[in-house]
Amino acid sequence: MERIEHRASSGGWQDVYRHRSGVLGCDMTVGVYLPPQAGRGPCPVLYWLSGLTCNEQNFITKAGAQRYAAEHGIILVAPDTSPRGDDVADDAAYDLGKGAGFYVNATREPWAKHYRMYDYVVDELPAWVEANLPATDARAVSGHSMGGHGALVIALRNPGRYRSVSAFSPIVAPSQVPWGAKAFDAYLGDDREAWKQYDAVELVKGARETLPLLVDQGDADEFLAEQLRPDLLRAACEATGHPLQLRMQPGYDHSYYFIASFIGEHVAHHARALKQTS
Numbered sequence: 367m368e369r370i371e372h373r374a375s376s377g378g379w380q381d382v383y384r385h386r387s388g389v390l391g392c393d394m395t396v397g398v399y400l401p402p403q404a405g406r407g408p409c410p411v412l413y414w415l416s417g418l419t420c421n422e423q424n425f426i427t428k429a430g431a432q433r434y435a436a437e438h439g440i441i442l443v444a445p446d447t448s449p450r451g452d453d454v455a456d457d458a459a460y461d462l463g464k465g466a467g468f469y470v471n472a473t474r475e476p477w478a479k480h481y482r483m484y485d486y487v488v489d490e491l492p493a494w495v496e497a498n499l500p501a502t503d504a505r506a507v508s509g510h511s512m513g514g515h516g517a518l519v520i521a522l523r524n525p526g527r528y529r530s531v532s533a534f535s536p537i538v539a540p541s542q543v544p545w546g547a548k549a550f551d552a553y554l555g556d557d558r559e560a561w562k563q564y565d566a567v568e569l570v571k572g573a574r575e576t577l578p579l580l581v582d583q584g585d586a587d588e589f590l591a592e593q594l595r596p597d598l599l600r601a602a603c604e605a606t607g608h609p610l611q612l613r614m615q616p617g618y619d620h621s622y623y624f625i626a627s628f629i630g631e632h633v634a635h636h637a638r639a640l641k642q643t644s
């Protein structure tokens with residue numbers, strides 16, 4: 367592994383690492399914010415999963431989360447959103463291939479060789495973090511849009527692995543919307559049963575994990591009605607009794623201006639869970 371960026375931020379350090387991913391078969395870049403408390407001992411970790419077109423830079427440069435992580439003593443880990451490299455399959459469209467890994471393990475060619483973001487985020491990345499950073503194994507997960515989908519799916523499928531979960535503008539039902547259907551058809555094939563394991567609305571219906579879901583959604587989001595559909599998550603949670611706090615935020619769009627406006631409340635939400643002694 368190699369530290370490729372190192373900048374003082376809110377009393378701690380905003381770093382970027384490059385490390386080899388055996389799961390993805392490529393080098394990956396990861397944003398790591400170390401709060402000042404990490405200089406004195408291990409800290410819990412909030413994983414952030416970004417959306418379409420993003421790499422590790424979007425969250426660390428636009429969300430302004432560092433000051434809240436410093437306040438609460440939480441490490442922020444923000445990986446790239448897909449495998450990268452000249453030998454990695456890609457598509458000309460922004461919503462497939464590089465920058466659009468959708469946090470699934472692809473089973474169809476040409477994607478299956480490298481596109482295994484589910485395993486990378488659930489297993490390999492935390493193992494790397496906990497072996498190489500001053501981190502405890504207390505984990506929380508959040509994300510935006512495609513990454514909000516990833517956060518919800520990963521928490522719902524892995525009971526006990528995360529203390530808390532939240533999402534901004536998540537794609538809650540990828541099987542039912544154009545972004546998700548396009549990606550799942552390419553990565554997983556046309557067997558819609560296989561899509562359900564990566565669909566938060568489907569997973570809520572059979573969830574063993576009862577972690578409360580915190581979701582913020584701007585009501586002026588340009589992707590709200592066609593791609594995000596928080597109404598489907600609300601209906602599924604109401605039908606099954608799954609705890610959901612869905613906050614429709616008036617006037618906010620899909621951008622990082624929205625995330626920056628509420629990230630402090632999300633970090634505080636995760637800090638409460640991460641600091642509980644288990």
Ligand SMILES: N[C@@H](CCC(=O)N[C@@H](CS)C(=O)NCC(=O)O)C(=O)O
Binds near residue numbers: 419460512620
């Ligand atoms: N119209 C956008 C669609 C992609 C988009 O809105 N991406 C969101 C996540 S779904 C994002 O975070 N973009 C990067 C940024 O705002 O920094 C584009 O083509 O870039």
